[in-house]
Amino acid sequence: MIDAPETDEGWFALHDFRTVDWDAWRDAPERDRETAIEDAAAFQKHREALARSDAGDSAVFSVTGSKADLLFVHFRETLDELDRIQRSFEQTEFAAYTERAHSYVSVSEVSGYVSDEYFTNPEEVDDGLKNYIEGKLTPEIPDDTYVSFYPMSKRRQPGQNWYDLDFEERADLMAGHGDVGREYAGKIKQVIASSVGLDDWEWGVTLFGDDPTDIKDIVYEMRFDEASSKYGEFGDFYVGRRFPPADFDAFLAG
Numbered sequence: 001m002i003d004a005p006e007t008d009e010g011w012f013a014l015h016d017f018r019t020v021d022w023d024a025w026r027d028a029p030e031r032d033r034e035t036a037i038e039d040a041a042a043f044q045k046h047r048e049a050l051a052r053s054d055a056g057d058s059a060v061f062s063v064t065g066s067k068a069d070l071l072f073v074h075f076r077e078t079l080d081e082l083d084r085i086q087r088s089f090e091q092t093e094f095a096a097y098t099e100r101a102h103s104y105v106s107v108s109e110v111s112g113y114v115s116d117e118y119f120t121n122p123e124e125v126d127d128g129l130k131n132y133i134e135g136k137l138t139p140e141i142p143d144d145t146y147v148s149f150y151p152m153s154k155r156r157q158p159g160q161n162w163y164d165l166d167f168e169e170r171a172d173l174m175a176g177h178g179d180v181g182r183e184y185a186g187k188i189k190q191v192i193a194s195s196v197g198l199d200d201w202e203w204g205v206t207l208f209g210d211d212p213t214d215i216k217d218i219v220y221e222m223r224f225d226e227a228s229s230k231y232g233e234f235g236d237f238y239v240g241r242r243f244p245p246a247d248f249d250a251f252l253a254g
C-alpha cells in the first residue's frame with residue numbers, strides 16, 4: 001500500500017450559503033425589517049469580532065448569480081463551534097427571510113507536499129516556514145475582498161489515478177502547482193481545506209482577491225498545470241464580495 005502523506009489540520013470551516021426570500025422581505029412591515037436588519041448585523045458583528053482574539057474568523061459576502069444571495073464563512077477551532085454558529089443564526093429575526101441554498105464543511109490542511117521536514121523533523125524547521133504553515137492553518141479573511149469558493153477532488157480512474165502515484169511524482173506535481181500559485185503572491189490568498197469524511201468532495205478551495213480577474217486568471221492558469229489538467233475535478237463555483245456587517249441594511253435595500 002502507498003502511504004498517505006502526512007497532514008496537519010487547523011481551523012474547521014463552514015461555508016453557509018443562503019438565499020433571501022425577497023417577496024417575503026418586501027411584504028414584511030417596516031418595523032419587522034428593521035429588527036431583522038439589526039439582528040443580522042449584530043449576529044455577524046459578534047462573529048467577526050472573534051477575529052481579533054485569534055480564535056477564528058468570520059465574514060459575510062454578497063453572492064453574485066442565482067446560486068445564492070449570501071455566503072457566511074466561519075473558521076473556528078472546533079466543529080462544535082461551527083454547529084453552534086449555524087444554529088444561532090437560525091435564532092435571528094433575519095433567518096426567517098432566508099433559506100439554506102448550500103453548505104460546505106471542511107478543515108484547513110497542510111500536507112507533506114508543503115514541507116517534508118515540517119513533519120519528519122519539526123525542531124529543524126525555520127520560523128519563516130512555521131509562520132507560513134501556521135497562517136495556512138488559521139486563515140484570516142481579508143477585509144475588502146472578492147471570494148471564490150469551489151470544491152474539488154483529485155481524479156481516480158485508470159491511467160489518471162492520483163492516489164496510485166508514488167510520493168515523488170505527487171510531490172513534483174504539487175511543486176509545479178505551487179510555482180503557478182506563487183505567481184499570484186500578493187494578489188490571491190487561498191485557503192485549502194480538506195473535506196474528506198466531512199463533505200462531498202475532497203477539498204474546499206476558497207480564494208480571496210481584490211480583483212475578480214485575478215481569481216479567473218489563477219484558476220484558468222492552473223487548468224493547464226498537470227496537477228489540475230490531469231488530476232483535478234471540480235464542483236460548483238460561487239463568487240461574491242465581502243461587506244461589513246453594518247452594511248446589511250444596504251445589502252437588503254438593494
Ligand code: 76R
Pocket residue numbers: 111113114152174175177178179180181182184188190192203205207218219222223228232
Ligand atoms: O504552500 C505551498 O506553497 C506549497 C505548495 C502548495 C501545496 C502543497 C500549494 C500552493 N497548494 C498546495 C496544495 Mn494549492 N491551490 C489549489 C487551488 O483550481 C485549481 O486548479 C486548484 C485549486 C488553487 C487555486 C490553489 C492555489 N492546493 C493544494 C491542494 C492539496 C493537495 C494535497 O494535499 O494532496 C489542493 C487541493 C490545492 C488546490 N496553491 C499554492 C495555490 C496557490 C496560490 C499557491 C501558492 C501560494 C502560497 O505560496 O501560499
